[in-house]
Amino acid sequence: MQTEEEILKIKKVKNTAVRTVVLRHLLSLEKAQSLKDIENALPYMDRSSIFRTLKTFEENKVIHSIEDGSGMTKYAVCAEGCNCDPKDLHYHFYCTNCDKTFCLFDVPIPNIQLPKNFKLQQANMVVKGLCDNCNR
Amino acid sequence: MQTEEEILKIKKVKNTAVRTVVLRHLLSLEKAQSLKDIENALPYMDRSSIFRTLKTFEENKVIHSIEDGSGMTKYAVCAEGCNCDPKDLHYHFYCTNCDKTFCLFDVPIPNIQLPKNFKLQQANMVVKGLCDNCNR
DNA sequence: TAATCTTTGCAATCGAGTTGCGGTAAATGC
DNA sequence: GCATTTACCGCAACTCGATTGCAAAGATTA
Ligand SMILES: [Mn+2]
Ligand SMILES: [Mn+2]
Ligand SMILES: [Zn+2]
Ligand SMILES: [Zn+2]
Numbered sequence: 635m636q637t638e639e640e641i642l643k644i645k646k647v648k649n650t651a652v653r654t655v656v657l658r659h660l661l662s663l664e665k666a667q668s669l670k671d672i673e674n675a676l677p678y679m680d681r682s683s684i685f686r687t688l689k690t691f692e693e694n695k696v697i698h699s700i701e702d703g704s705g706m707t708k709y710a711v712c713a714e715g716c717n718c719d720p721k722d723l724h725y726h727f728y729c730t731n732c733d734k735t736f737c738l739f740d741v742p743i744p745n746i747q748l749p750k751n752f753k754l755q756q757a758n759m760v761v762k763g764l765c766d767n768c769n770r
Numbered sequence: 771m772q773t774e775e776e777i778l779k780i781k782k783v784k785n786t787a788v789r790t791v792v793l794r795h796l797l798s799l800e801k802a803q804s805l806k807d808i809e810n811a812l813p814y815m816d817r818s819s820i821f822r823t824l825k826t827f828e829e830n831k832v833i834h835s836i837e838d839g840s841g842m843t844k845y846a847v848c849a850e851g852c853n854c855d856p857k858d859l860h861y862h863f864y865c866t867n868c869d870k871t872f873c874l875f876d877v878p879i880p881n882i883q884l885p886k887n888f889k890l891q892q893a894n895m896v897v898k899g900l901c902d903n904c905n906r
Numbered sequence: 907t908a909a910t911c912t913t914t915g916c917a918a919t920c921g922a923g924t925t926g927c928g929g930t931a932a933a934t935g936c
Numbered sequence: 937g938c939a940t941t942t943a944c945c946g947c948a949a950c951t952c953g954a955t956t957g958c959a960a961a962g963a964t965t966a
Binding site: 786789816 | 944947948
């Protein structure tokens with residue numbers, strides 16, 4: 635597992651106090667987080683600073699965003715070597731019971747045969763249902 | 771192609787003036803529409819009436835909603851026989867250039883092998899890129 | 907050091923979505 | 937038919953996640 639500093643260096647994002655704290659926080663969690671989640675977890679940090687940090691991270695492929703339909707965009711740290719290309723696509727799982735969102739890095743995404751002349755750039759694939767913890 | 775009246779009858783939604791107009795409008799278009807899109811197209815109709823109509827339609831499986839990441843939920847008429855079950859799942863294509871969203875009814879969705887004990891209920895699968903018209 | 911560029915904190919704003927409420931229309935009961 | 941109940945509609949106000957303007961603080965460069 636890479637450290638915050640290593641990741642920021644690789645992705646050429648300048649290391650600041652806010653960025654280190656936000657990235658460390660994201661790395662410490664296994665679930666995708668919303669801006670509100672992060673705000674709540676780091677109450678001494680300013681919302682707009684976190685917001686701009688997330689934007690910077692996303693632009694520089696440090697994290698990727700997920701629209702899980704909960705009304706809040708969620709963010710998760712990109713896997714090592716991820717470049718946010720179609721090849722890095724993976725499903726996300728949104729638990730309708732506990733409202734948590736997971737990156738399913740291990741579930742393969744099949745080739746999608748688009749209609750003629752359509753060009754694939756990215757995707758937002760969210761599978762919804764019950765997570766293992768809620769499915770009892 | 772079924773008429774508005776037929777669809778509403780099948781789905782057991784009472785036929786009113788607002789509902790007929792909104793559904794007819796959706797049927798006349800090949801792309802998914804946002805509330806704002808519909809508002810703009812039908813300026814004499816009230817936003818909240820359209821909104822509540824869309825909610826009623828969605829609850830009764832007349833339409834389904836799509837989170838395409840554009841910031842606005844889009845809505846498309848369900849295919850004949852659709853019950854909004856996992857079996858009715860299909861990809862959606864969002865064009866990052868012209869901001870249009872398509873239902874890809876003809877592209878098969880493969881089986882998704884979820885992690886142990888995860889239960890599939892629904893999905894929001896949005897593929898993004900350039901549509902045939904914008905990919906030149 | 908002085909000038910310049912970047913990041914941060916705070917407050918204000920935006921905008922899609924949602925709701926309360928009173929009026930109108932449709933359905934129900936007699 | 938007429939009274940009562942229920943559903944729907946239009947309008948305005950509100951919610952809340954996201955975004956921005958601006959000035960202060962910090963970092964970088966000359
Ligand atoms: Mn992910
Ligand atoms: Mn669709
Ligand atoms: Zn869960
Ligand atoms: Zn297009």
